[in-house]
Amino acid sequence: MKVRKAMFAGSWYPDSAAACEREIAAFIKKAREPAADDKRLVGGIVPHAGWYFSGSIACNVIHRLRQEPLPDVIVIFGMHLHPASPRYLMTEGSWETPFGDLPIATELARELSKRFKFNIETSDHFNRDNTIELQLPFIRYFFKNAAIVPIGVPPAIASLEVAGAVVEIAAGLGLRLKILGSTDLTHYGQNYGFSPKGVGASAVDWVRNENDRRIIDAMIAMDPEGVIREALESQNACCAGAAAAAIAAAKSLGATAAETVAYASSYDKSPGDSFVGYAGVVF
Numbered sequence: 126m127k128v129r130k131a132m133f134a135g136s137w138y139p140d141s142a143a144a145c146e147r148e149i150a151a152f153i154k155k156a157r158e159p160a161a162d163d164k165r166l167v168g169g170i171v172p173h174a175g176w177y178f179s180g181s182i183a184c185n186v187i188h189r190l191r192q193e194p195l196p197d198v199i200v201i202f203g204m205h206l207h208p209a210s211p212r213y214l215m216t217e218g219s220w221e222t223p224f225g226d227l228p229i230a231t232e233l234a235r236e237l238s239k240r241f242k243f244n245i246e247t248s249d250h251f252n253r254d255n256t257i258e259l260q261l262p263f264i265r266y267f268f269k270n271a272a273i274v275p276i277g278v279p280p281a282i283a284s285l286e287v288a289g290a291v292v293e294i295a296a297g298l299g300l301r302l303k304i305l306g307s308t309d310l311t312h313y314g315q316n317y318g319f320s321p322k323g324v325g326a327s328a329v330d331w332v333r334n335e336n337d338r339r340i341i342d343a344m345i346a347m348d349p350e351g352v353i354r355e356a357l358e359s360q361n362a363c364c365a366g367a368a369a370a371a372i373a374a375a376k377s378l379g380a381t382a383a384e385t386v387a388y389a390s391s392y393d394k395s396p397g398d399s400f401v402g403y404a405g406v407v408f
Contacts (some may be wrong), residue, residue: 127218127248128226133255134388138262142223145262147255148176152184155386163367166190166303169386170344170368173203173256177393179309181257182387182405186196187255187263188304189407196271196303198230199264200374202284202289202367203256203275203307208357213277213286214243220258220273224265230272236294237274241287242309252277256307256364268303280353280365284333288349288373302378302407306371308364310337310390314399324398333390337402344406345383349373359404375408383408 133138152334169186172179192194204213218232219226238245246252257275264273274291278284295302311332314320318328322328340361343351356365372383386405 129248130220152181167378170406173259179403186405197300201260202370204278208278215246219290222265278366286374292377304374306367308368310402311361316399380408
């Protein structure tokens with residue numbers, strides 16, 4: 126089985142199992158306790174900055190999904206794409222993590238590729254993109270027997286059809302699914318060419334309480350079309366297609382409500398005029 130090498134281990138997150146496990150333990154210890162443990166969760170939305178900035182949020186979303194029955198496959202939507210971008214899919218092989226390689230759910234991925242046009246990624250030819258890889262150590266740690274289907278989807282309504290189809294195909298194959306969508310929120314400041322509210326405390330407040338709040342509200346409302354529309358209009362999600370697809374897939378799996386796990390921004394750890402928002406949501 127060919128292995129796709131991890132590109133961000135040792136920089137965006139630790140490259141050893143022991144170091145990853147120490148960080149995961151710290152993330153869980155500091156997490157806010159969920160309001161209720163009896164909810165059946167089918168998926169979530171996670172941020173994808175380096176673990177120093179947003180690893181705690183991503184870790185605790187994925188940890189919350191660890192309920193019986195455990196999934197056979199975790200479908201991960203991600204990638205930095207624009208509305209006219211192609212879709213991307215890995216259909217075979219595995220992906221390296223510090224805890225061991227994560228296999229691709231080949232039968233599910235190949236069936237999906239028969240229905241939609243994708244640019245197929247392989248262990249040798251792929252986009253260097255952090256959105257999916259940053260989640261993989263958490264998945265391998267919490268779901269040791271699960272396979273993955275990594276999918277890059279643009280912020281376009283057609284991406285919601287892909288989300289529905291992957292749930293339908295998995296059901297036909299008798300596979301239990303969990304769903305993840307990977308996106309960060311507003312990228313604010315000179316570093317990102319987006320600073321409509323200037324600099325300083327008022328800009329930080331606007332991002333947190335207005336711009337990011339609007340797209341989080343759309344996520345909590347489980348409105349995938351609204352997530353795409355809001356992101357394109359307000360620049361408050363870098364991977365809105367992934368978030369919207371995760372919502373659509375979660376709804377297809379029977380989810381009817383969503384909950385915010387946490388919100389933060391890079392400003393909290395590294396104050397400055399350029400910063401990024403992060404949110405964790407479960408369905």
